[in-house]
Amino acid sequence: MTEEQKRMIIAHRIAQELSHGDVVNLGIGLPTLVASFLPPGLDITFQSENGFVGLGPDPAPGEEDPDLVNAGGKPVTIMPGGAFFDSALSFAIIRGGHVDVTVLGALEVDAQGNLASWMIPGKMVPGMGGAMDLVVGAKKVIVATSHTTKDGQPKLLKQCRLPLTAAGEVDMVVTELGVFSISGGSMVLHEKHPAWTVEKIRALTEAPLEVASGLKDMVLPVGV
Amino acid sequence: MTEEQKRMIIAHRIAQELSHGDVVNLGIGLPTLVASFLPPGLDITFQSENGFVGLGPDPAPGEEDPDLVNAGGKPVTIMPGGAFFDSALSFAIIRGGHVDVTVLGALEVDAQGNLASWMIPGKMVPGMGGAMDLVVGAKKVIVATSHTTKDGQPKLLKQCRLPLTAAGEVDMVVTELGVFSISGGSMVLHEKHPAWTVEKIRALTEAPLEVASGLKDMVLPVGV
Amino acid sequence: MPAILSISEAVAQVKGGSTVMIGGFMTCGTPTGLVAELARRGVHGLTVIANDTGVQGNGIGMLISAGAVTQLIASHIGTNPETGQRMIDGRLQVELVPQGTLVERIRCGGAGLGGFLTPTGVGTVVAEGKQAIVVDGRTYLLETPLRADVALIKAWKADRKGNLLYRRSARNFNPVMAMAADLVIAEVEEIVEVGELDPDQVMTPGIFVDILVRSVSRHD
Amino acid sequence: MPAILSISEAVAQVKGGSTVMIGGFMTCGTPTGLVAELARRGVHGLTVIANDTGVQGNGIGMLISAGAVTQLIASHIGTNPETGQRMIDGRLQVELVPQGTLVERIRCGGAGLGGFLTPTGVGTVVAEGKQAIVVDGRTYLLETPLRADVALIKAWKADRKGNLLYRRSARNFNPVMAMAADLVIAEVEEIVEVGELDPDQVMTPGIFVDILVRSVSRHD
Numbered sequence: 001m002t003e004e005q006k007r008m009i010i011a012h013r014i015a016q017e018l019s020h021g022d023v024v025n026l027g028i029g030l031p032t033l034v035a036s037f038l039p040p041g042l043d044i045t046f047q048s049e050n051g052f053v054g055l056g057p058d059p060a061p062g063e064e065d066p067d068l069v070n071a072g073g074k075p076v077t078i079m080p081g082g083a084f085f086d087s088a089l090s091f092a093i094i095r096g097g098h099v100d101v102t103v104l105g106a107l108e109v110d111a112q113g114n115l116a117s118w119m120i121p122g123k124m125v126p127g128m129g130g131a132m133d134l135v136v137g138a139k140k141v142i143v144a145t146s147h148t149t150k151d152g153q154p155k156l157l158k159q160c161r162l163p164l165t166a167a168g169e170v171d172m173v174v175t176e177l178g179v180f181s182i183s184g185g186s187m188v189l190h191e192k193h194p195a196w197t198v199e200k201i202r203a204l205t206e207a208p209l210e211v212a213s214g215l216k217d218m219v220l221p222v223g224v
Numbered sequence: 225m226t227e228e229q230k231r232m233i234i235a236h237r238i239a240q241e242l243s244h245g246d247v248v249n250l251g252i253g254l255p256t257l258v259a260s261f262l263p264p265g266l267d268i269t270f271q272s273e274n275g276f277v278g279l280g281p282d283p284a285p286g287e288e289d290p291d292l293v294n295a296g297g298k299p300v301t302i303m304p305g306g307a308f309f310d311s312a313l314s315f316a317i318i319r320g321g322h323v324d325v326t327v328l329g330a331l332e333v334d335a336q337g338n339l340a341s342w343m344i345p346g347k348m349v350p351g352m353g354g355a356m357d358l359v360v361g362a363k364k365v366i367v368a369t370s371h372t373t374k375d376g377q378p379k380l381l382k383q384c385r386l387p388l389t390a391a392g393e394v395d396m397v398v399t400e401l402g403v404f405s406i407s408g409g410s411m412v413l414h415e416k417h418p419a420w421t422v423e424k425i426r427a428l429t430e431a432p433l434e435v436a437s438g439l440k441d442m443v444l445p446v447g448v
Numbered sequence: 449m450p451a452i453l454s455i456s457e458a459v460a461q462v463k464g465g466s467t468v469m470i471g472g473f474m475t476c477g478t479p480t481g482l483v484a485e486l487a488r489r490g491v492h493g494l495t496v497i498a499n500d501t502g503v504q505g506n507g508i509g510m511l512i513s514a515g516a517v518t519q520l521i522a523s524h525i526g527t528n529p530e531t532g533q534r535m536i537d538g539r540l541q542v543e544l545v546p547q548g549t550l551v552e553r554i555r556c557g558g559a560g561l562g563g564f565l566t567p568t569g570v571g572t573v574v575a576e577g578k579q580a581i582v583v584d585g586r587t588y589l590l591e592t593p594l595r596a597d598v599a600l601i602k603a604w605k606a607d608r609k610g611n612l613l614y615r616r617s618a619r620n621f622n623p624v625m626a627m628a629a630d631l632v633i634a635e636v637e638e639i640v641e642v643g644e645l646d647p648d649q650v651m652t653p654g655i656f657v658d659i660l661v662r663s664v665s666r667h668d
Numbered sequence: 669m670p671a672i673l674s675i676s677e678a679v680a681q682v683k684g685g686s687t688v689m690i691g692g693f694m695t696c697g698t699p700t701g702l703v704a705e706l707a708r709r710g711v712h713g714l715t716v717i718a719n720d721t722g723v724q725g726n727g728i729g730m731l732i733s734a735g736a737v738t739q740l741i742a743s744h745i746g747t748n749p750e751t752g753q754r755m756i757d758g759r760l761q762v763e764l765v766p767q768g769t770l771v772e773r774i775r776c777g778g779a780g781l782g783g784f785l786t787p788t789g790v791g792t793v794v795a796e797g798k799q800a801i802v803v804d805g806r807t808y809l810l811e812t813p814l815r816a817d818v819a820l821i822k823a824w825k826a827d828r829k830g831n832l833l834y835r836r837s838a839r840n841f842n843p844v845m846a847m848a849a850d851l852v853i854a855e856v857e858e859i860v861e862v863g864e865l866d867p868d869q870v871m872t873p874g875i876f877v878d879i880l881v882r883s884v885s886r887h888d
Contacts, residue, residue, distance in 0.1 A: 021449070023655050043449065045655060047655075048837065049767065050693040050694075050696070050837050050840055051693070051837045051839055051840050052647065052836075052837055053653050053654075053655055054647065065836060066696065067696060067697070067824075067835045067836035067837060067838040068696075068836040068837050069693070069694060069696045069837055071693075072694070073693070073694030073695065073696065073723075073747065078647055078836075080642050080643035081607060081608075081609035081611065081642040081643060081645075081647075081654065082647045083611050083647050083650035083653040083654065084647050084648050084650070084834075084836055084837060084839055085650075085653065085839070086771075086834075086839050086840060086841070086842070086843045086844060086871075087693075087719070087767070087771040087840045087841050087844060088771050088772065088775050088843075088844050090768075090771075091559070091767065091768030091771055091772065092555070092558060092559035092560070092627060093627075093653075093655070094560075094768060095559055095560030095561065095768050095786065095787070095788060096557075096558050096559045096560035096627060097560055098627070098655060098656065114791075124746075125745070125746075125752060125755070125762075125764070126744060126745060126746025126747075126752075127720075127742065127743055127744035127745050127746060127764045128743060128744070128764060128766050128767070128794075129720075129743050129744040129766075129767050130743070130766070130767040130768060131766075132766035132768075132769075132788045132789055132792065132794065133766050133767060133768035133769070133788045136560075136787045136788045136790075137560050137768075137787075137788070163792065163793050164791060164792045164793075165792065166788075166790075166791065166792065167790065167791025167792065168791070245669070247875050267669065269875055271875075272617070273547065274473040274474075274476070274617050274620055275473070275617045275619055275620050276616075276617055276867065277873050277874075277875055278867065289616060290476065291476060291477070291604075291615045291616035291617060291618040292476075292616040292617050293473070293474060293476045293617055295473075296474070297473070297474030297475065297476065297503075297527065302616075302867055304862050304863035305827060305828075305829035305831065305862040305863060305865075305867075305874065306867045307831050307867045307870035307873040307874065308614075308616055308617060308619055308867050308868050308870070309619070309870075309873065310551075310614075310619050310620060310621070310622070310623045310624055310651075311473075311499070311547070311551040311620045311621050311624060312551050312552065312555050312623075312624050313873075314548075314551075314620075315547065315548030315551055315552065315779070316775070316778060316779035316780070316847060317847075317873075317875070318548060318780075319548050319566065319567070319568060319779055319780030319781065320777075320778050320779045320780035320847060321780055322847070322875060322876065338571075348526075349525070349526075349532060349535070349542075349544070350524060350525060350526025350527075350532075351500075351522065351523055351524035351525050351526060351544045352523060352524070352544060352546050352547070352574075353500075353523050353524040353546075353547050354523070354546070354547040354548060355546075356546035356548075356549075356568045356569055356572065356574065357546050357547060357548035357549070357568045360567045360568045360569075360570075360780075361548075361567075361568070361780050387572065387573050388571060388572045388573075389572065390568075390570075390571065390572065391570065391571030391572065392571070552779075552781070556784075559772075560786075560787065561772070561784050561785055561786055561808075562784075562785030562786070562787065562801070562803040562804075562806060562808035563784065563785040563801075563803055563808070564776070564781050564782075564783065564784040564785070565781055565782030565783045565784070565810075566780075566781055566782070567780065567782065581782070581783075581810070583782040583783055583812055583813075584782075584812075586782060588781075588782035588783070590785075590801070592803055592804075593803075613868070614868070615868060616867075616868065647836075648833070648834070648835060648836065649869055
């Protein structure tokens with residue numbers, strides 16, 4: 001699989017988790033791609049933690065407004081019926097449980113539901129931005145990540161080794177190989193990539209792995 | 225002195241304490257009268273704790289707007305350049321030291337700067353409303369009160385007997401007989417009613433009373 | 449998108465025994481249509497969280513007169529003698545909270561915070577039973593969040609997404625209560641189409657609002 | 669009424685060694701004119717409180733490049749590699765704070781609160797050295813207020829009373845910082861007469877603002 005195929009499989013699958021009426025915050029990078037795969041007609045409100053609800057698609061070239069950017073600082077648009085607010089209200093929304101689903105990337109995620117996503121000591125210290133609040137505050141936390149690092153090491157661990165973003169808050173992990181929930185110190189595989197066996201997935205997973213009784217194949221996006 | 229004369233003397237004297245640019249909160253009742261005695265040209269912004277700055281005079285009859293009331297629920301107006309906000313911001317303003325002066329009534333006030341103004345156990349329990357926040361938060365707390373109760377008992381006490389509104393927060397007390405500051409467990413008389421002697425005032429004051437070296441006569445409003 | 453219901457359909461969702469936040473300050477900005485219907489339905493055992501209880505027979509005073517309220521958390525009850533009388537009679541339990549503390553406790557409940565430290569009430573009966581915490585040499589009281597099953601709020605205009613505008617001093621507790629309840633019912637004077645409100649000017653984002661009802665009359 | 673000054677007159681009030689809050693999110697809503705002038709003046713030893721440090725050479729990045737900042741309290745520095753480099757070199761001390769905690773600490777500073785309890789950061793390095801307090805069975809961290817000597821903020825429109833409107837997502841940290849500093853300087857695109865702004869629509873009341881300056885250009 002190419003990196004682009006992995007990203008599309010993950011984003012497409014996560015889009016199926018969103019329900020009519022949900023308020024959703026998508027992290028920058030891969031999670032942003034989820035918006036491209038929304039089933040038509042689904043009423044989803046995207047929240048942008050820099051201060052609005054109703055995040056829309058990218059502006060047409062030349063239509064960028066420097067006063068309207070997403071949490072990555074990139075020009076975006078606002079949908080009709082959206083609303084702007086200050087950072088205090090934005091994080092009241094996030095921490096107060098008013099975001100139904102947040103989707104974030106990971107450096108590591110583990111079988112206790114811990115997430116590490118914001119620093120590698122001695123190497124990369126970008127800061128946590130809004131991630132710690134999002135993971136603690138959102139009703140459902142979905143981690144979107146490639147199953148392994150670029151050099152093939154597992155990212156779904158028994159226990160995170162990097163500094164945590166939050167402890168025990170992750171509800172679901174979606175990789176290009178499968179869909180996992182967290183339960184009693186294990187990751188539970190609910191869906192798998194149709195071309196992969198459980199044993200091949202297990203070999204790339206450090207976390208204790210259980211297989212749900214109704215294991216299904218993941219639905220892949222058209223053309224992948 | 226009539227009750228009305230007392231009220232005018234007190235309100236007039238407190239008006240002299242306000243400085244150009246001050247943000248001021250006036251309690252309901254006697255303190256509200258302070259606004260009538262402002263020296264012309266003085267730029268004072270009145271804050272109303274139910275949610276705005278720029279409190280203006282009473283509306284003309286028939287011009288009342290039920291959506292625009294003061295903290296006593298009475299129809300008022302807003303001045304050009306005023307602003308409305310919610311109760312959370314209103315009390316952020318109050319507690320955060322953004323109100324320069326608050327003027328409140330008292331049941332009792334004492335030589336430690338304690339104020340009792342919100343309940344008489346077994347008799348009157350209206351609640352504290354915004355008074356506790358105002359007394360703690362405003363930069364300068366001025367108590368506006370008649371010198372004695374209706375039956376002639378002192379209201380300026382050694383120690384308050386009623387439940388407190390706040391402890392040690394009062395900066396200044398203005399009665400129809402004098403202007404007092406609080407210092408080291410005493411009330412210090414800075415100005416007195418021209419027709420009264422210090423000894424006559426002391427006789428109606430329970431708090432230990434000191435006399436400031438530069439004791440002056442209070443300036444009374446015209447016609448009183 | 450919030451449901452747009454009649455006042456009686458909306459109020460039918462408020463069960464006896466529940467905790468209800470009600471916006472307004474001395475009846476200004478109180479959702480009078482919702483409150484009147486709630487009083488009329490004979491619901492009992494409510495815990496009401498509100499700044500005050502209005503005046504006798506008006507605003508929240510209607511609920512007090514109907515005997516619908518058994519517990520009240522408010523900052524001021526002096527303008528409604530019936531509230532005081534029921535408190536003295538033991539028919540109504542009242543917790544008096546400083547107004548700034550009350551609104552901040554509601555905000556905490558809506559904002560996912562576990563509490564806050566305030567200097568208000570230190571050295572008074574308000575401090576009784578509360579943890580005192582010293583920060584930078586100053587003593588504060590630890591105050592804890594308030595949440596409700598239902599918030600009944602009043603706004604001026606809404607769009608069909610539930611975005612709200614308030615008018616003048618009728619804003620008061622309404623935006624904060626909109627954040628702090630499981631079910632938020634907003635009584636509004638006018639409902640406009642999506643896109644008619646400037647997103648810069650929205651005071652309560654529609655994501656907080658579950659049900660919209662139209663006021664019977666303006667300022668009723 | 670705030671003073672209306674030139675950018676250089678206004679920035680002359682910011683002394684070396686002071687603590688400065690700066691509004692904006694990734695340069696959107698940053699008072700670029702004020703920041704550029706501050707960087708140009710060669711002020712040193714600043715403690716800066718801001719969401720981020722923009723990008724290299726732009727927004728707060730100008731102050732970082734100028735070596736004006738010795739301490740930084742921010743939620744994110746990843747978009748400006750120079751900030752990270754100076755941190756590693758030991759020339760810049762950085763305290764990283766979760767974004768929601770950062771804005772709430774600033775709000776506390778402006779609102780006269782002694783702190784707040786947040787679930788954010790529990791079980792992470794953010795909890796180190798902080799008091800953990802359990803309320804209703806859930807663990808929270810006690811976070812304390814932030815205040816500054818000066819706040820540099822950016823708004824869209826002001827009236828001569830200092831009432832401010834922000835535009836789109838350029839609002840972000842600006843209204844909160846306007847409450848939390850001894851001296852508040854607002855860079856605005858337009859100054860209108862008193863009475864031209866609807867008091868319902870004002871986002872920051874003028875009582876918070878000490879100095880107004882005009883932006884050199886829109887979105888500069």
